[in-house]
Amino acid sequence: MMNWKKRYRNFYFADLDSMEIDLKELVAILKAEREVFVKYLEKLIDQQRYLTKNDLPGIKSSVKQINALSREAIALEDGRRAAIDRISNELRMNPEDISVSQILEKFKGPKFEELKQLNNMILDIYKKVQIQKTHNELLIERSMNIIKETINNIKEVNDPGVAYRGPGLSRRDAPDQGASISGAG
Secondary structure (H helix, E strand, C coil): CHHHHHHHHHHHCCCCCHHHHHHHHHHHHHHHHHHHHHHHHHHHHHHHHHHHHCCHHHHHHHHHHHHHHHHHHHHHHHHHHHHHHHHHHHCCCCHHHCCHHHHHHHCCCHHHHHHHHHHHHHHHHHHHHHHHHHHHHHHHHHHHHHHHHHHHHHHHHHCCHHHHCCCCCCCCCCCCHHHHHHHHC
8 A cells, every 4th residue: 555655646746846745645635534534424323323223233234334434544544644744844843743733723825725624624523423422332331231131130030039039038048938838738
């Protein structure tokens, strides 16, 4: 992938200086990130629908798709960081101290307008993704609690003595039901 990027950068941006090349690459990466985050949000919404319908195959499918999109987002983030590192080197800044927002603070003008719009869109989508993830996590937590309660109820049904023993008595402490019945006769 790295060789492809190098060839792509050299072919597509051959007539531009290195700063413009890096900025154009950063814009291309941000466009791809925006698309991945939009798909990620859509899959989280689908997952919520599957969770509320208890659609296990749908849940499994959405988890696979979300994981694939997460890997894609990580790869794009690596590319974005590499582009920002190159830009920071050209600006003679520490790469850890620079972000897209900081690049936008340093520079103004029409060629940075698209970068600014993409940055704002991504931040907005990211907030929505975080909210949706939180909703889905709450649904999953609730489902797990319901499953635990159901399992406990099933255990009680499988052990009807629980309902007939006195409070605080365990199985060990309960009187032998067979002995008391046979002794009564």
